[in-house]
Amino acid sequence: MKVPRVRTYIPGFDEILYGGIPERNIVLISGGPGTGKSILGKQFLYNGLVKKDEPGIFVALEEHPVSVIRSFKHFGWDITKYEKEGKFTIVDAFTAGIGSTAQKEKYVVKDVDNVGELSGVLRDAIRNLNAKRVVIDSVSTLYLSKPAMARSIVMQLKRVIAGLGCTAMFISQVSAGERGFGGPGVEHAVDGIVRLDLDEYEGQLYRSVIVWKMRDSKISMVRHPMDITDEGIVIQWDKYLRITNVKAEIQPLPQKEIEEMRKAVEESEEEKEAVQEAEIEEE
Numbered sequence: 001m002k003v004p005r006v007r008t009y010i011p012g013f014d015e016i017l018y019g020g021i022p023e024r025n026i027v028l029i030s031g032g033p034g035t036g037k038s039i040l041g042k043q044f045l046y047n048g049l050v051k052k053d054e055p056g057i058f059v060a061l062e063e064h065p066v067s068v069i070r071s072f073k074h075f076g077w078d079i080t081k082y083e084k085e086g087k088f089t090i091v092d093a094f095t096a097g098i099g100s101t102a103q104k105e106k107y108v109v110k111d112v113d114n115v116g117e118l119s120g121v122l123r124d125a126i127r128n129l130n131a132k133r134v135v136i137d138s139v140s141t142l143y144l145s146k147p148a149m150a151r152s153i154v155m156q157l158k159r160v161i162a163g164l165g166c167t168a169m170f171i172s173q174v175s176a177g178e179r180g181f182g183g184p185g186v187e188h189a190v191d192g193i194v195r196l197d198l199d200e201y202e203g204q205l206y207r208s209v210i211v212w213k214m215r216d217s218k219i220s221m222v223r224h225p226m227d228i229t230d231e232g233i234v235i236q237w238d239k240y241l242r243i244t245n246v247k248a249e250i251q252p253l254p255q256k257e258i259e260e261m262r263k264a265v266e267e268s269e270e271e272k273e274a275v276q277e278a279e280i281e282e283e
């Protein structure tokens with residue numbers, strides 16, 4: 001059975017996922033510092049609004065809400081327009097409501113150590129906006145001081161988010177050079193894992209992305225080169241990064257695989273349209 005997909009519209013990302021993220025999946029976006037995790041999450045939300053008119057929520061645990069808006073704007077993504085229309089909001093789990101700007105925020109989590117409070121605020125926000133996309137930046141902040149609780153925290157959030165029909169990215173911070181994605185409890189609890197990397201070879205930094213797992217989906221099995229541009233993230237889905245002991249080089253992917261990915265993306269779009277048409281006819 002074909003699973004409905006949520007297109008990210010991030011150049012190259014839907015291709016390496018063979019059509020997009022399966023609906024209601026919770027995807028861990030894992031990576032070291034500066035690898036582009038936050039940008040990827042923001043682009044996922046912004047594209048949902050622009051391309052599909054799908055409301056979105058950004059849970060800010062690492063950045064002040066003002067900085068969150070600024071970094072959307074840095075890429076030319078006018079998120080305030082959607083905020084005014086009631087289609088986008090920030091859940092402020094950063095300021096604890098302290099400060100004049102913070103007091104204007106509608107959705108504030110006072111105690112981030114209380115996942116019940118966060119889930120409650122998030123549930124209200126999803127219902128009020130009729131949100132379809134959620135990004136938590138970063139989920140690892142929630143269990144930094146209590147790793148044994150990581151799995152139950154992630155499961156509680158997953159129940160609320162997937163239960164209300166949303167698809168989400170959970171950003172997970174790992175140390176530069178660390179091989180894992182966020183601890184065994186979390187890695188098995190989430191539906192998908194995408195890892196962003198920044199590696200140095202011969203004095204040059206290379207950005208890359210690899211899909212480690214995605215429930216109910218075929219995935220690209222190679223590491224793809226990735227760029228951060230003034231318009232956001234661009235994944236070179238038709239190339240892979242070949243790393244040997246001494247060097248890394250960008251290689252083209254076989255044409256057959258390129259065609260298969262391109263076709264899967266086209267089909268997922270056609271299927272969504274067919275479902276929408278069927279729904280309209282039913283009404």
Ligand SMILES: Nc1ncnc2c1ncn2[C@@H]1O[C@H](COP(=O)(O)OP(=O)(O)OP(=O)(O)O)[C@@H](O)[C@H]1O
Pocket residue numbers: 031032033034035036037038039040173228229230231
């Ligand atoms: N316009 C741009 N062009 C190229 N690179 C950019 C641009 N804007 C930001 N970057 C790069 O994006 C990186 C930051 O990305 P992002 O904030 O998503 O990282 P992150 O993975 O969330 O990091 P952290 O976990 O440290 O917060 C910066 O290191 C910066 O070099």
